[in-house]
Amino acid sequence: MEDTLEELKAKIITLEERNIRLMEDLQTAENDKRYSEGELFRLQKDHSRIRAELERLKSPPLIIGSLRDVLPDNRVVVKSSTGPDFVVSVSEYIPPEDLVAGARVTLNKQTLAVMNVLPLPLDPVVTGAEIVEKPDISYEDIGGLAKQMLELREAVEDPLLRPELYAKVGIEPPKGVLLVGPPGTGKTLMAKAVANATNATFIRFVGSELVQKYIGEGARLVRELFELAREKAPSIIFIDELDSVGAKRMDVATSGDREVQRTLMQLLAELDGFTPTSDVKIIGATNRPDILDDALLRPGRFDRIIEIGLPDVEGRTQIFKIHMSHMSIDKAINPRKLAEVTDTASGAEIKSICTEAGMLAIRDGRDTVTERDFFQAKEKVMEAGRNKIKSAPTHMFG
Numbered sequence: 001m002e003d004t005l006e007e008l009k010a011k012i013i014t015l016e017e018r019n020i021r022l023m024e025d026l027q028t029a030e031n032d033k034r035y036s037e038g039e040l041f042r043l044q045k046d047h048s049r050i051r052a053e054l055e056r057l058k059s060p061p062l063i064i065g066s067l068r069d070v071l072p073d074n075r076v077v078v079k080s081s082t083g084p085d086f087v088v089s090v091s092e093y094i095p096p097e098d099l100v101a102g103a104r105v106t107l108n109k110q111t112l113a114v115m116n117v118l119p120l121p122l123d124p125v126v127t128g129a130e131i132v133e134k135p136d137i138s139y140e141d142i143g144g145l146a147k148q149m150l151e152l153r154e155a156v157e158d159p160l161l162r163p164e165l166y167a168k169v170g171i172e173p174p175k176g177v178l179l180v181g182p183p184g185t186g187k188t189l190m191a192k193a194v195a196n197a198t199n200a201t202f203i204r205f206v207g208s209e210l211v212q213k214y215i216g217e218g219a220r221l222v223r224e225l226f227e228l229a230r231e232k233a234p235s236i237i238f239i240d241e242l243d244s245v246g247a248k249r250m251d252v253a254t255s256g257d258r259e260v261q262r263t264l265m266q267l268l269a270e271l272d273g274f275t276p277t278s279d280v281k282i283i284g285a286t287n288r289p290d291i292l293d294d295a296l297l298r299p300g301r302f303d304r305i306i307e308i309g310l311p312d313v314e315g316r317t318q319i320f321k322i323h324m325s326h327m328s329i330d331k332a333i334n335p336r337k338l339a340e341v342t343d344t345a346s347g348a349e350i351k352s353i354c355t356e357a358g359m360l361a362i363r364d365g366r367d368t369v370t371e372r373d374f375f376q377a378k379e380k381v382m383e384a385g386r387n388k389i390k391s392a393p394t395h396m397f398g
């Protein structure tokens with residue numbers, strides 16, 4: 001939280017008083033030989049730290065501007081935030097290579113001289129990605145995917161938590177993992193669970209958000225996404241709907257297709273740009289593996305593919321148990337019975353059945369959900385699912 005002006009003034013007065021006291025102590029210490037070298041050095045260090053802090057707090061605010069051009073005599077043209085362009089000098093501490101047109105700079109209030117080059121702000125779409133410092137999903141929240149979870153933990157958790165396992169054997173961990181499965185089967189859950197287990201920052205991005213209308217925008221977003229992940233490392237980048245940006249490249253392409261392909265090329269470059277032992281891991285998810293560009297699937301990119309199908313009766317029973325465990329339900333309810341009559345349900349649909357059953361109980365003025373509520377809810381949710389499939393394009397997962 002930024003200090004208010006009053007708080008800043010109070011801070012400066014306190015620091016100045018401390019500074020005066022320290023100077024007096026230092027004077028005494030220098031005259032009075034009883035002080036050891038070490039004590040003298042500590043006092044001098046404290047004094048210079050406080051002086052630096054005072055200078056920082058008392059320095060005038062800087063103006064934000066943008067650099068328009070670099071002139072042959074090393075002066076630059078800047079556009080201040082107030083509007084006009086100025087030709088100004090540059091602080092000698094700024095590396096010349098940082099002075100590029102478009103760079104965001106800070107300008108001295110009196111002379112407008114360039115004092116620093118600021119990092120470009122990350123695109124709101126990137127910072128708007130779902131960033132969860134520590135997702136609250138654990139492996140126990142996921143039913144019916146024990147085998148797939150084991151594969152994912154080997155490919156992502158071990159390299160992040162126990163990199164020496166791979167070093168000892170002398171192999172490199174997979175760089176990218178691709179979760180392939182129909183909607184609502186737990187792909188996002190799995191990515192969050194492994195981020196939770198590895199204390200990694202979870203950054204979720206939907207592929208279609210990378211497909212931008214302006215040329216080069218998609219590629220820039222990909223660059224910034226990976227830059228953010230490196231900044232927040234250890235981190236897991238989860239790109240959902242990878243097929244919307246990673247579809248097979250076609251020869252004859254519209255400008256929109258070419259833009260998607262530029263974005264894909266940038267994604268491939270980023271994947272190639274970091275080592276398998278880096279603490280940034282990539283998990284992709286798709287329910288259309290058939291249209292993915294082969295370049296994405298070659299070794300060194302998304303080189304571990306984990307299939308996640310619809311849960312079998314065992315899996316459905318586990319998923320019902322997981323979601324029922326948070327509910328007030330009739331003790332006689334048997335999750336297995338429900339699992340046996342929901343053979344095409346995904347995990348998401350099972351969750352919806354539980355939610356719908358709870359709402360039926362509430363509508364009826366009860367605070368305990370009965371088996372009848374669950375069977376009625378099942379009819380409603382599965383019917384809705386069937387209607388959705390009837391109207392869905394025939395090419396869905398297959």
Ligand SMILES: Nc1ncnc2c1ncn2[C@@H]1O[C@H](COP(=O)(O)OP(=O)(O)OP(=O)(O)O)[C@@H](O)[C@H]1O
Nearest residue numbers: 141142143183184185186187188189319347348351
């Ligand atoms: N295997 C599962 N175990 C427990 N809950 C599940 C499972 N699969 C799905 N769910 C429930 O469905 C919700 C959606 O799951 P999730 O977001 O992981 O699906 P997804 O495969 O990523 O879907 P999509 O492909 O549409 O993004 C979860 O929040 C959870 O409540």
